[in-house]
Amino acid sequence: MKHIIYWMLFQVCFTIGNAQNEKLLGDWQGNTNGLTVLLQIVSSTDLIYDGEVSSYSVEGNVIRVLDEDGYYYDYPFVLQNDQLLLSFPDGYDYTFKRVKSLPQTTQPVTVTEVSKSTQALYGNLCSFSSSSGGGSSYSSTRRLYFDGKGRFSYSTGSSYSGNTGSYYGNNPNALNGRYEVTGKTLTLYYDKGGSETFQINMVQNSGEITELKAGQTFYGKGLCD
Numbered sequence: 091m092k093h094i095i096y097w098m099l100f101q102v103c104f105t106i107g108n109a110q111n112e113k114l115l116g117d118w119q120g121n122t123n124g125l126t127v128l129l130q131i132v133s134s135t136d137l138i139y140d141g142e143v144s145s146y147s148v149e150g151n152v153i154r155v156l157d158e159d160g161y162y163y164d165y166p167f168v169l170q171n172d173q174l175l176l177s178f179p180d181g182y183d184y185t186f187k188r189v190k191s192l193p194q195t196t197q198p199v200t201v202t203e204v205s206k207s208t209q210a211l212y213g214n215l216c217s218f219s220s221s222s223g224g225g226s227s228y229s230s231t232r233r234l235y236f237d238g239k240g241r242f243s244y245s246t247g248s249s250y251s252g253n254t255g256s257y258y259g260n261n262p263n264a265l266n267g268r269y270e271v272t273g274k275t276l277t278l279y280y281d282k283g284g285s286e287t288f289q290i291n292m293v294q295n296s297g298e299i300t301e302l303k304a305g306q307t308f309y310g311k312g313l314c315d
């Protein structure tokens with residue numbers, strides 16, 4: 091009987107979480123510390139804040155964000171129609187307003203429609219980060235795959251090792267979209283709305299693009315091994 095009650099409570103919480111996720115999906119614009127920033131919640135597991143992609147989950151009225159170093163940060167929120175009030179870890183509250191999402195880009199792209207620069211970016215480029223302390227260690231990998239024809243996919247993986255055991259897992263929900271290379275800039279356009287910009291950091295003599303940079307994070311072919 092006790093197991094049935096636990097199962098019923100789990101189903102209720104799962105349903106509530108899914109409902110909250112659906113309401114949060116979309117683009118939100120806010121003003122933090124005098125700067126206008128864009129929060130794009132593109133799926134039930136991934137968001138883009140000010141151009142940086144992160145994994146997240148919704149637990150009750152809290153958005154729990156996993157950063158690239160493996161640390162979780164909680165953002166309590168209140169959602170009222172098209173206004174989202176977020177409480178940041180620094181103790182400040184900021185209001186975001188829903189804005190019209192960028193149009194989805196699901197049209198197929200052919201080789202003849204993309205530039206030579208776009209074709210020069212193909213295969214996997216990855217970023218890697220790790221942290222350790224207190225007898226445990228954590229690492230995470232972000233993988234960008236480019237088909238050389240203007241389409242990309244983005245996926246993540248993480249591992250943990252400590253006194254309680256070891257864990258490794260991949261997020262099966264990859265993000266997809268199209269990409270464009272213009273000069274030294276790479277722009278990703280997500281199918282579910284939103285975009286992200288990278289700096290092209292290294293190009294081989296053959297013209298192949300082998301390293302990208304977003305903020306302080308580097309993506310390279312050698313980091314995928």
